[in-house]
Amino acid sequence: MCTLGKIAACEISFLPIQSSNANADVNKVIELIEQSGLEYSVGAMSTLVRGQKDIVFNLLEEIYAKMDEECKFVITAKISNICGCEL
Structure with a gap:
């Protein structure tokens, strides 16, 4: 049993629909992800x-x-609880 607590993996896609600067909005989301402390990989x-x-x-x-x-x-967002236990 995992002693770290529940681990989740999540694939997040952010699509600005009405935006004055879509690239800047996507970058703001990436900054929030970076600041979260979570392990992440930008695709x-x-x-x-x-x-x-x-x-x-x-x-x-x-x-x-x-x-x-x-x-x-x-x-x-696609979320999985089948991502292993080790961070």
């Missing part, structure tokens, strides 16, 4: 984050709350 179409389940879900809430003030958007 061309999405970013994979991995870490404590509660921190992953808090990050999704933070992205929604902060970007809701900036633009209209779609977030796609």
